[in-house]
Amino acid sequence: MQGLDFSTVLPYTDLLLKGVWWTVVLTTSSAVLSFFAGILFAIAVLYAPAVVAYPVRLFMWLFMGTPLLLQLFLIYFGLVQIGLDIPALGAGILGLGLHFAVYNADVLRAGIVAVDPGQSEGARSIGFGRWQTLRYVVVPQAVRNTAPPIGSNMIALLKESSLVSVIGIAELVHAAQLAISETFRPFEFYITAAALYYLLNLVLEEGLRRIEKKVEVSR
Template identity: 70%
Template sequence: MQGLDFSIVPEYWSLIGTGLWWTAIISATSALLSIVAGMGFALVVLYASPVVRAPVRLLMWLFMGTPLLLQLFLIYFGLVQVGIDIPAVWSGIVALSLHFAVYNADIFRAGIASLDPGQTEAARSLGFGAWQTRLYIVVPQALRNTVPAVGNMMIALLKESSIVSMIGIAELVHSAQLVISETYRPFEFYLTAAALYYVLNLILEAVLRGIERKVELSR
């Protein structure tokens, strides 16, 4: 029976490190886009005309009701059939961004609905237009009020980012699989990947705690 041998891990650190880098880049980019798109979806659902609101609601319903893996395959493999060829990395980012944007949109919608309507009325009385009030008064407060919930979604996004390995992106899990195919040492390298994910989670949690502290101090 083959024993465990973690001394082999440093030999493949450059490949594992590259996968770690791509995991961080894909997760960070998708997180930012999911927040921006989520707020956009929330504002459309709450304030746009029915003609604009209906397709956005349909998109949200579709993305909430289907698995992320299926969405990824449709974007990467399916869109090619209609002449839209998106590179693998961007397909992964688009899939992750849209998948989590629809959940962020629900969080932001609830955050906006919980705001005191008197603030909107006060802003309008000072001469702010409807969309100026939403962008400068409503959105900042909704963002502050939803930091914990959105933070949890970003932690989930980081872990779900491993799914992009299914379309050949050399992120952390895919890099570990490449090394395992050479070394036949699955336990060592999967455990290494798990430890690195945990480190990324700890860093993200520390960043989110810092943001939450700043938000509390600004109230």
Template identity: 85%
Template sequence: MQGLDFSVVLPYTSLLWTGAWWTAVLTVSAAALSFVFGILFAVAVLYAPKLIAWPVRFVMWLFMGTPLLLQLFLIYFGLVQIGIDIPALGAGIIGLGLHFAVYNADVLRAGIVAVDPGQTEGARSIGFGRWQTLRHVVIPQAVRNTVPPIGGNMIALLKESSIVSVIGIAELVHSAQLGISETFRPFEFYITAAALYYILNLVLEGGLRLVERKVEVSR
């Protein structure tokens, strides 16, 4: 019976750290995309004409009701058939970003609705238009009030980023699998990958706590 031998991982340290780097790049890029589109989706659902609001609702329903893996396959393999060839990294960022954008949109929509109507009335009374009020008063307050749940979505995004290995992105799990294919030592590589994910998660949680503290100070 063979015991664990982590010395087999050492020659692949650079490969694993490169995978961790690309996991971080993927997570940050997809998180930014999910935040921007989350705001756009939330505003469209609440304030846009039905001609825009209903298609946005449909897109949200579609992304909430189908698996992330299927969405990645459709973006990376499916769009090629209609002449849209997106590189693997781009497809991963778009897939993860849009998948979590719909969840951020739900959170932000609730945050926008929860803003005191008096804030809107006050802004309009000093001459702000509808979109100026949204941009300068309502949305900033909604974002501040929803930092914790959006942060939770970002942590989930980091964990789900491993799924993009199926379309060939050399992130952490993919890098671990390359090492396993050469050494046939899955436990050591998967445990090491789990430890690196934990480190990335701690860094992300630390950043989110810093953002939450700054938000509390700014209230």
């Protein structure tokens, strides 16, 4: 019976750190996409004409009702058949970003509806149009009010980013798998990857905590 030997991890430190770097790049890019796309989806569902609102609702329903892994496969392998050859990193960012955008949109939609109608009336009274009112008054307040659940979605996004290893992106899990294929030491490398994910999660949670404190102060 083989014992554990974490010394086998040390020669692969650079590979694992490279995986951490690409995990951070992937998570950050996808988080930005999911946030702003979520705002657009929420506004479209609430205020756009039916010809726009209903397709967006259908899109959200489909993305909420299907697994992220399947969505990644469809974007990376499926779109090639209709002439859209998206690089692996782009497909990963697009898949993760859109998947979590629909959840952010659902949260933001509730946040927009919850904003006091008097805020919109006040904005209109000083000459703001409909879209100016949304941009400068309603949406900022909705974002502040929904910061905690959006933050939770960002944490979930970080964890789900491991799924992009299946389309060949050299993030942390993919890096660990490469090392395992050479050393045949899965336990040591998966435990190391788990520890690194935990550290990334702690950093993200601290960043989100600071953002939420600033949001509370700005209210």
